[in-house]
Amino acid sequence: MPDMSASVSLAVTHLVPLAKEVDENKVTPGVLGFIVFAVMALAVWGLMKSMNKHMGKVKFEDPADSEEKPSAEASGKTSSS
Structure with a gap:
């Protein structure tokens, strides 16, 4: 099995000059940042x-309505809706 650390170090040495060309004072999210943001926005929209x-x-009932129903059922009266 070949030694992977040699190929990894070779690949990193080729990328080092590219990293020196990047302006350290200007950092942008790039395409990956936009894609992540767009996916998160779509997920939030779908959840909402x-x-x-x-x-x-969901049917919300007032507490006053729920108190009247058991008393009406206890007295034997049926209410038709």
Whole structure:
């Protein structure tokens, strides 16, 4: 099995001159940063859309309504909706 550390060090020595050409005072996120941001934005949009759909299915009842129903059932009255 060949020694991988020699090939890795050779590849790194070829990349070192490229790193010296980069302006250290100017750092930009580049294409990868944009792709990550776009994926995160799409994920948040999808989660918000799903949450709105699920919240639409929830039925909220007032506490006053829930207190009246057991007392009506206890007295034998049925309420038709």
